[in-house]
Amino acid sequence: MSQIRIDELPGPLTLTLSPSPCPSPTPSFPTRHVRLALSLVPLLLIGAWAAVDWRAMHDGTARLASADPWWLLAGVVFTCLCWASAAVTRQGAIPERLPPGPLLASQFAAGAANHVLPAGIGAHAVTLRFLQGRGISLARATASLALYSLVKPIAKLVLILAFLLAFPGTLLIGQLVPDGQTLLLGAVGVLVGLAATAVLLTVVRRLRRPLLEFVRTALTDARILHTRPSRVLALWGGAVAFPLFQAGVLASVGASLGLPLPWAHVVFAYLAASAVAGAVPAPGGIGPVDAALVIALVVFGAPMTLATASVIGYRVLTVWLPLLPGAIVLSALVRRKVL
Template structure:
């Protein structure tokens, strides 16, 4: 038993080192890019300071809606009723935790603890998070499809070398070989539990409506934040194009394990906006405004709410 605990602790430490190293590497790249493009960022900040206040207030309102939408989707992912006020507070706190830990670990840990405090077993709590995450991915893809059709030529399939395809296929075969015995059984069991929870949710129409409505509304609310900031700085791109670029850039940035997409989302979003005709200064203003509203302003209040939830044993 002691040997198993020591092995588990060693594995967790090794994973923590890998995650920390990946985050530091991306953050160092982000610092380098900030230093390299500081005049452009300063111009963008000045442009944001002179932006239309009405549109910025609309962006702030859309930011507030993101936490309510996230709470709605989380409620839809479980059959049991959750306390509404604490659920919204937990989503707000989870967003803050997500910006200080890599790859969504902060948000996942806070949400998992909240569901367990509400009486759900650990396995079902993890399945509920997986159901919500799956619905979020599907909703994002479902929004990208019509927007891409409405804005032809904005998204282009990247050229993938044959070597990269071979490497990916080889990695997939290697993972399939390694996932055998007890590990494969655990993965199969986890997938079975998630599918069972998805079926259980869809036997209750009001829960399914909350899950899918909250997932679609969450992605749409974040898109609206970016659209409103773009309108505030008078960026010459249509709202549909801005929404499409945000959804595509945020989906790509999710592949990098940085806290809240710090650095990865900013770079992908700025590149996407400038590549489709936006001036570099306007793109910098939009990215800064989006980050200010969704990350930096709510960060300290979110951490304070997290502290209150921990003291009250709600998380």
Template sequence: MDLAAGRRRAYWHTPVFLAVLLCAAYPARQHWPVVEAGALRLAVADHGWLLLGAVAAVGTWAASALAQQGAVARRLPGPRLLAAQFAASAAGHLLPAGLGAGAVNLRFLMRCGLPAGRSAGALAVKATAGAAVRLALIAALAPLCPSLLRAPHVSWAAVAAVLGAAVLLGALLAGPLRLRCRRALASVLADIRAVHARPARAGALWGGSLAFAALHSLVLIAVTRAVELPLPSLQVALLYLAASSAAALLPTPGGLGGLDAALGLALTASGAPAATAASAVLGYRLLTVWLPLVPGLLVLTLLVRRKAL
């Protein structure tokens, strides 16, 4: 029975993994000369900086585990929590809009004894804290890097479309659906109050969320130093935070394509050569996505077999 289940999972994982590779290959094929030059530059990059970036990438999973622990009042098993974050990171690159990572974390929390509603609330608390930390960091760094971020031009048609979507959403949320949304929001607010009633949990939530964003920024900074990209570290961190926040609005697996394009555009618009910017994006993706992907899927399979998920 376990062998049959393993085969079903393999049949499901294989096409999804191939789809991710194809999605990554298409934009690379469209801009192959720049990608090739960037890859060659990355191959001769400073190994010391790349090692620092790899260490920072590993630290992001520990930071994610700390933030997840802070989002729940119950103490979670540390080693399994860290393994679940590693597996969730890999799953997040296979399904769009963070569904893979959310499903892994939801299943893990439920296996730890939390009800489904509380587990979903813990994920919402963690996501809210992560978004708030990113916005706070952008607000703190923007004055230190004047004129680096420019507000995009928004047409009246776009404004009208957003307003129309808001009105439509309000109409759809009428009646029973609105009541359910209110109950869900009330549950999340109750979870937030419960977490902040315990200073240790609140510190873990906000400290882990801050460390997660800072370590991802450090990965990109280390890669830019390795390929000798001529931008100050604070500017690179601000560009990463802004690009990753914008890419989060696109429902692609792990921000695939969206984050790469946003980072590349942000770096080149700030004065970096196209080939060097491509090297930095490739290096960042290599350390945070491609190298950990297969080990993460193996850990995911192991957790499922041991019924930790």
């Protein structure tokens, strides 16, 4: 709407049209309610998951009540370092410079989402939305997630080999290696997955071009990143640091409960158990990894009760304590359109 101003000046009457500022567009009624619903979904999913697994939280908290508080504080510090190392690795997987604060907040929120959806889908979805919000195309953001997912198991394998070389004869690797039948089933699963992918690409020709474009983008970005020392250090350094910090949480909780194992054995038990059971698509690895951790600690000589209590305490620090704050941060990022 234009406003009419009449200037009473000597001479002829003058009419001046001055455009009024356009009002800022407000979100439509459905859009606001959809965004509000999306911001509440993480909290609802976390609440449902907490109700199902409430007994594990209760038992772990009860056992931690008698633990050494200083060792528990060390476990909390290691937990915080896990989010920082994840953010550093994410930065190393993308050529563009990302804002450190929002990136760290997104990884804190991704931790909550990762414990709801299996196989890291929740964390990847949060990171994908964050990267797209920073103006990065879908193809390049997806390539960044693929590189991140590829580097993490390679870094863990390097750590396992380094431990075997550093402590020859002291690590009971033979008792932690899966038997031949398990390895055969794993190999068959990989072959079936590759064959299914090949058949799908053969039958559905429309998938070929997007897949080739994705592979081309991923290879190009990986080559660019590995020509920049800062990105190489962030990518591989963060990928190596993350499992060590996670193992540090487990070792700290074990020390607070009096677990009679050296830290080297606890760290290696975590690396081996998470590498073997982490492939099972459970939310956050909860369930298969927990069982594998208990078995690995018992193999190294820990009593069953202490091994179980240490794993429960590890889950309390890495999952339950940051769960509600992470869900709140996730909802806040959605409401502020960061995601």
